[in-house]
Amino acid sequence: MAGMNALFTRNFFAIARSRLNPGGVLAQWFHLYNMESDDLRSFLRAFIEVFPSAILWQLNEGDMLITGFNRDHGADSVAHEPGPAAAADMRAAGVTDAEILSTLYVMQGADLASFSAGIAVNTDDGPMLEFHGQRNLHLQTDEGNAHDLAAFPCVLPQPKHVNAAWAQATPALWLARGIMFEKAESCRLASESFGHVGKQDHEYTSALDGMIRCARTPGERDLAGTLETRTKEAPEAARAGRRAEAEILFTALTQAYQGQPGP
Numbered sequence: 001m002a003g004m005n006a007l008f009t010r011n012f013f014a015i016a017r018s019r020l021n022p023g024g025v026l027a028q029w030f031h032l033y034n035m036e037s038d039d040l041r042s043f044l045r046a047f048i049e050v051f052p053s054a055i056l057w058q059l060n061e062g063d064m065l066i067t068g069f070n071r072d073h074g075a076d077s078v079a080h081e082p083g084p085a086a087a088a089d090m091r092a093a094g095v096t097d098a099e100i101l102s103t104l105y106v107m108q109g110a111d112l113a114s115f116s117a118g119i120a121v122n123t124d125d126g127p128m129l130e131f132h133g134q135r136n137l138h139l140q141t142d143e144g145n146a147h148d149l150a151a152f153p154c155v156l157p158q159p160k161h162v163n164a165a166w167a168q169a170t171p172a173l174w175l176a177r178g179i180m181f182e183k184a185e186s187c188r189l190a191s192e193s194f195g196h197v198g199k200q201d202h203e204y205t206s207a208l209d210g211m212i213r214c215a216r217t218p219g220e221r222d223l224a225g226t227l228e229t230r231t232k233e234a235p236e237a238a239r240a241g242r243r244a245e246a247e248i249l250f251t252a253l254t255q256a257y258q259g260q261p262g263p
Contacts, residue, residue, distance in 0.1 A: 005130035008043050009123050013050040013068070020070035026051070033062045033142040034133075038119055040145050042128050045116035052113070055159075056106040056149070060186035062142045064106075094183035096176045102165035103177060111154040171201035178210050187214040195223045199233065200245040205252040212256055227257045 006012055008030065016026050030043060044066070048054050051068025059065050082090060082098055095101065107115065122128050157163075165173075178193035191214045197207035211224035234249035 005122070005127045005133070006124065008046065008129055009127065010046040010049055010121050011124045013047055017050055017068065017070055022070070024070050026068045028066050028068070029059075030064055030066065031062055031142075032064060032145040034136050034139050035129075035141055035145065036132065036136055036139060037141070037145060037148060039122075039129055039132050039136070041116040041119040042122040044112055045119055046122045048109075048112045048116060049121060053109050054112055055108040056112060057101075057104040058106050058146070058149075059104065060181060060184040061146065061189055062186075063184075065104075094180040096179070097173055099165045099168070099173055100177050100180060102159075102162045103169070103173075105158060105162040106149055107152065107154050107156070108159070109156055111152065111156050114155070115149070115152050169196075171197045171203040171207075175203045175207055175210070178207065178214075182210060182214055187216050187220060190214045191220040191223050199237075199249055199252075200242070202248060204248055205255050208252045208256045227253070230256075 008028075013026070013028075020026060028047065032040065044056075047066055047068060054066055054068045057065045057067070087098070090096075090098065090101075120126060120128060174193050174196040178190045178197075181187075181190035181193060191211055194207040194210040194214070197203050208224070208230070211220070215221040215224040230249070230253055234246045234253065237243075237249060238246035
């Protein structure tokens with residue numbers, strides 16, 4: 001939009017970097033919706049040319065965060081436990097476990113540069129985003145842009161704290177991740193996270209509730225299932241000798257489909 005473009009140019013980012021204290025970080029929000037692919041790449045190129053070690057994070061289905069540092073260093077050096085005030089802010093936003101933040105990682109550094117290569121950079125003198133903002137106001141681009149970022153063949157390895165978070169992802173973490181995305185009204189990401197909670201885990205009762213609440217698209221409804229399809233799974237687990245899983249499934253069904261008779 002007119003005027004706002006000045007906060008998304010290479011010129012602005014250069015000024016911002018010059019004002020950072022030693023060890024300082026610039027965290028810049030931007031969106032994936034109403035923005036065609038070339039404009040997204042133009043913005044990212046503007047940022048990465050000033051902050052070569054930048055890291056990109058996905059906040060929800062439509063919003064992203066890119067972080068830049070006033071001295072170039074590895075992404076592993078930015079991970080640390082939040083202080084009490086930050087932890088309280090995160091809980092208010094639905095982030096009950098700091099490990100969830102590491103799972104929001106998308107790409108960094110040279111991969112961001114490759115993703116945005118060959119596109120004119122957004123600058124004060126060449127304000128691409130400002131001229132395209134009104135034109136693209138009603139474009140539905142969030143899912144396509146998110147897919148392009150997720151599908152990009154990254155070369156750099158993920159930071160250690162990101163690998164550790166995924167390797168140690170417990171059912172409780174997947175459940176907390178789903179609740180966070182649900183609070184952000186990102187039903188697709190919430191459903192995917194709830195779906196990773198195994199049917200043999202005690203968190204499955206809450207996960208099934210979440211899948212049902214978030215079911216909007218056919219894929220999300222299939223993930224949640226129906227009372228009939230879910231009811232079939234419990235006896236099958238019992239007949240196979242998985243009694244604990246069967247009990248968890250029956251408990252989940254009783255809570256998720258209260259007042260509805262089983263088939």
